[in-house]
Amino acid sequence: MQEFPRYLYRAPFVVTGNGRVIADGAVLTENGLVAAVGSYADLKDVDAQVEDYEGHVITPAxxxxxxxxxxxxxxxxxxxxxxxxxxxxxxxxxxxxxxxxxxxxxxxxxxxxxxxxxxxxxxxxxxxxxxxxxxxxxxxxxxxxxxxxxxxxxxxxxxxxxxxxxxxxxxxxxxxxxxxxxxxxxxxxxxxxxxxxxxxxxxxxxxxxxxxxxxxxxxxxxxxxxxxxxxxxxxxxxxxxxxxxxxxxxxxxxxxxxxxxxxxxxxxxxxxxxxxxxxxxxxxxxxxxxxxxxxxxxxxxxxxxxxxxxxxxxxxxxxxxxxxxxxxxxxxxxxxxxxxxxxxxxxxxxxxxGIEDRIGALAPGVSSSLLAVRCPAKTEAEVLDYLTSIGTEISLEWLE
Ligand SMILES: [Zn+2]
CATH class of the missing domain: 3.20.20.140 (Metal-dependent hydrolases)
Known part of the structure; x- marks a missing residue:
């Protein structure tokens, strides 16, 4: 077993913070940091523990x-x-x-x-x-x-x-x-x-x-x-x-x-x-x-x-x-x-x-403390619309 397990978080959508939405996305984390962001298809072969977040969107904090x-x-x-x-x-x-x-x-x-x-x-x-x-x-x-x-x-x-x-x-x-x-x-x-x-x-x-x-x-x-x-x-x-x-x-x-x-x-x-x-x-x-x-x-x-x-x-x-x-x-x-x-x-x-290298975007090198937000959206366009209009009805958990 590795001393620092690597996780591959998979969700129907991943939002990077800069407006990019990745369908069937995944985030690879290692040692408390994001190691890679992309489609699950591109990342599925890495040696990591897969955590599946069906019905969610993964976003930066x-x-x-x-x-x-x-x-x-x-x-x-x-x-x-x-x-x-x-x-x-x-x-x-x-x-x-x-x-x-x-x-x-x-x-x-x-x-x-x-x-x-x-x-x-x-x-x-x-x-x-x-x-x-x-x-x-x-x-x-x-x-x-x-x-x-x-x-x-x-x-x-x-x-x-x-x-x-x-x-x-x-x-x-x-x-x-x-x-x-x-x-x-x-x-x-x-x-x-x-x-x-x-x-x-x-x-x-x-x-x-x-x-x-x-x-x-x-x-x-x-x-x-x-x-x-x-x-x-x-x-x-x-x-x-x-x-x-x-x-x-x-x-x-x-x-x-x-x-x-x-x-x-x-x-x-x-x-x-x-x-x-x-x-x-x-x-x-x-x-x-x-x-x-x-x-x-x-x-x-x-x-x-x-x-x-x-x-x-x-x-x-x-x-x-x-x-x-x-x-x-x-x-x-x-x-x-x-x-x-x-x-x-x-x-x-x-x-x-002055903390963008650590928090707020979803990119390699930033903190792996991310959000998994429950989200019923079916298309990429619906995802950001949902996130910015759901208000206090939001349901989320931290990935960290
Ligand atoms: Zn004030």
Whole structure:
């Protein structure tokens, strides 16, 4: 008996992550890695233990490019937006719920359960944003890799200065990022981006019309809310432009910047994102929950902007499932090719997080922790259509 058994996983279909579907496909694994991918006919003579997955499709693991595991304990607690798109109203609910549920141990338990839920849904890596540095430890020992980013806020005056002072004391190996253009001032955003260097820099950008109103005029619901919170809004000089154009004016848009949400962007801002090489993380489920609108995905694709998918947190999404995100994305954009949608949930995300050599595609040399998804499809065309529209009805098991 070999010390490291080789397995040949066979299924009616194998999906590579790049949109390729192989009928009567097979994946040869060895020493924890994929050794070969192809048709069963081509691979059947290799010396390996055959595992037959009739009625399934074998896919790469999925990658979630935006979540807040730290907010998992607030699942459902902020409630719905008071009105569609009223993000400020929802944030008020979030802060009230947070104040009423301060037990850190219970919060950590909820984060761990959320991480287990992601794994059960086939997610192998997640870019996670939190406000407590210790939340960066949450992924230890889990098979779903957590790339944690400590998020800083401080719009102007004392709050921005305090964030800058705190930043100076954070260990260099902790990834840090800014929350959003309406909650982090220009000096803080610039300092965080400079600190990130050539590493990924995710930031919430243009999520709601209320955000853009505040950036353009300095007034509206966000101004009222910040004033209520004691932020000296008069000390903030509104840039008088949309969120993407504003970030570009700060010099922080480049190929390492990940603009999360990006729902309310003008056509010229889409061109700007493309010119700078910035990527966009679409969060269809959260956007639907908040009623903030639908991101201009087709235009972004036409401009060649790298697109990935994120769930956001359980506080703004009843599900923590990339299958749900794919389903909502296709409902919002019925013309999107299913292979493009599947790539957003798998190989595109892995590429963005810098782990594509290990996860997200199905190719020789990547991790052999793959998914066997129950799938009734009879033709190659039906397979990706099924995978990107089944949502939370998905039934899968890990091959590893
Ligand atoms: Zn978020």
């Amino acid at each position: 999925l990658v979630n490019c935006h979540a807040h595991l730290e907010l998992s304990y607030l699942a459902g607690l902020p409630g719905d937006c008071p009105a569609p798109g009223d993000m400020v109203g929802w944030i008020r609910g979030l802060l009230a719920a947070r104040a009423a549920h301060g037990d850190v141990a219970a919060q950590n338990d909820a984060s761990l359960m959320a991480l287990a839920r992601l794994y059960a849904g086939g997610c192998r890596a997640v870019a996670d944003i939190g406000n407590r540095e210790e939340s960066g430890l949450i992924g230890g020992g889990f098979k779903t890799e957590v790339l944690f980013f400590l998020e800083l806020l401080g719009l102007c005056g004392d709050s921005e200065n305090a964030a800058l002072a705190a930043l100076a004391g954070i260990d260099a190996d902790v990834r840090c990022t800014a929350h959003a253009p309406y909650s982090a001032g220009s000096a803080l955003i610039r300092a965080l981006k400079a600190r990130a260097g050539h590493a990924l820099f995710p930031m919430h950008v243009a999520e709601s019309a209320q955000e853009v109103e505040f950036l353009r005029t300095g007034s509206g619901p966000f101004a009222d809310f910040l004033t209520e919170r004691g932020v000296p809004v008069a000390a903030f000089t509104p840039p008088g432009m949309g969120a993407v154009r504003y970030l570009d004016s700060l010099g922080v848009l480049d190929k390492h910047t990940l603009c999360v949400h990006s729902v309310h962007v003008e056509d010229d801002e889409i061109s700007l994102l493309a010119t700078r090489g910035a990527a966009v993380c679409i969060c269809p489920g959260s956007n639907r929950f908040m009623g903030v609108g639908v991101a201009p995905v087709q235009k972004m694709l036409a401009h060649g902007i790298p697109l990935v998918l994120g769930t956001d947190s359980l506080a703004s999404n009843p599900h923590l499932s990339l299958w749900w995100e794919m389903q909502v994305l296709r409902e919002d954009h019925p013309d999107l090719p299913p292979e493009v949608v599947f790539a957003m949930a798998s190989v595109n995300g892995a590429r963005l997080l």
